[in-house]
Amino acid sequence: MAALFSGAVYGASTIAAGVYLPSTIINQFKFQDWHMLQTSLDAVASSAIIYKVAERYGYVKLKPRSSSPIGLFGQYDGNVIGGFLLGAGMALSGSCPGTLFAxxxxxxxxxxxxLGGAILGGLxxxxxxAQAAKTQREKAGAExxxxxxxxxxxxxxDTTVALFESVCLSIIGASVAYTTGSDWSLYSAGGGLFIGLSQLFSILVRRSMIGISGSYEEVGNHFWWLTRDAPWPTSRQNTLFAVGMTSGAWVLAKVLPSFVKxxxxxxxxxxxxxxxxxxxVGSRLAGGCPSGHGVSGLSLMSTSSLVTMSTAFAAGSLVAPLFH
Structure with missing residues (x-):
């Protein structure tokens, strides 16, 4: 139930933050609307502080995200390839693995x-x-x-977290001062804090951080269990989180329709x-999505998360102008 409720809070916060709109995502990649970047950086910055405090007081200690090597061209090749596919998919769809549930x-x-395409991607x-990547990784001896x-x-x-916070605030400030597509306001600032508070809720009730793309892998594992006599999948927590996220978004949209455009x-x-x-496909190759790598992984100062999300943003910026 903790995963279900945590997902509901995250789903509601995504609606409240205004980052569920396809146009917001697409126009960010086209550098015409900076709300997504501002809100995301605000969410990551607040999430990093929340985790740091929880860790300092001994409530939780989580392992940073590891790299996702495939064995083709380096330790982070899976993060680069997966990040590129992730960003391209986000730019095409105007969504992300978590946002689509909202x-x-x-x-x-x-x-x-x-969601239909995402489920097929999970299958x-x-x-x-996954098996092809594993075979290549073992062949190359990559760990x-x-x-x-x-x-x-x-x-x-501590110094790195402080520096990271400064960089996030500096990028937000630069986007406000030097771009024409910025709508920075209390709404933009509050949007990121809504997501940061959903991270706090997840840490408090589950002692873990938010992440969503694993739900598609769980669906795929159950499908192949039914059709191929594969081993019985043992994990359903991410799927419960996804169900909760959809429910939370639905409830907020019904109770407070002013949040829905x-x-x-x-x-x-x-x-x-x-x-x-x-x-x-990209998020699973990279080991996470904008929720797991972006909001959570960067909060843990994970190098793999920075590589993945930087590549995803670059890919989305290349793809969006070509199709929209």
Whole structure:
């Protein structure tokens, strides 16, 4: 039940933050609307502080995200390839592995089309891609490594977190001062804090951080268990989180309809479906999505998360202008 309630809080916070709209995601990649970046950085910055306090008082201690090597061209090749597919899929669909559940809860058609592609992506990853990546990784003798930003910089964790907070605030400030597509306001600031508070709720009730893309892998594992006589899947926590996220978004949209925009620009069904497929294959190759790597992984100062999300943003910026 903890995963279900935690997901509900995250789903509601995604609606409240206004980052569920396809146009917000697409226009960020086109550098026409900076709300997504501002809200995301605000969420990551607040989440990092929340985790640091929880860790300092001994409530929780979590392991940073490890790299996802495939054995092709380096320790972070899976993060780079997966991040590229993730960003391309987000740009095509105007969604992300977590946001689409909020879109479904709010009744957006884009969310349903993207969800269809995402489920197929989960089936493809668990049925074929995961084994191919594992075979290549074992052939190359590549092993995951857990390296943090403070280890790379040669600084203490406290200093690195302080530096990270400064960078987040500086980027937000620069986007406000030097761009024309910024709507920075109390709404933008509060949007990121809503997501940060959902992270706090997850840490308090589950002693873990938010993440969503594993739900598609769980669905795929159950599908192949039914059709291939594969081993019985033991994990369903991510799926419960996803159900909770959809429910939380639906409840907020019904109780406080002012949070849901009256006119929503939907993504074309084909682009939404293809985007959903790509971003799930990519997020699982990279070991996480904008929730797991972005909000949570960066809060833990994970190098793999920075590589994944930087690549995803770059890929989305390349793809969005070509299709929208």
């Amino acid at each position: 879109q479904v809860g709010a009744g957006l058609r884009t969310g349903f089309y993207t 493809a990853y668990t049925g074929y891609v 995951p490594e857990t390296v943090t930003l403070d280890e790379n910089l040669g600084l203490s964790n 009256g006119h929503v620009v939907e993504t074309e069904p084909l682009l939404a479906g293809v985007g959903g497929f790509l971003m799930i």
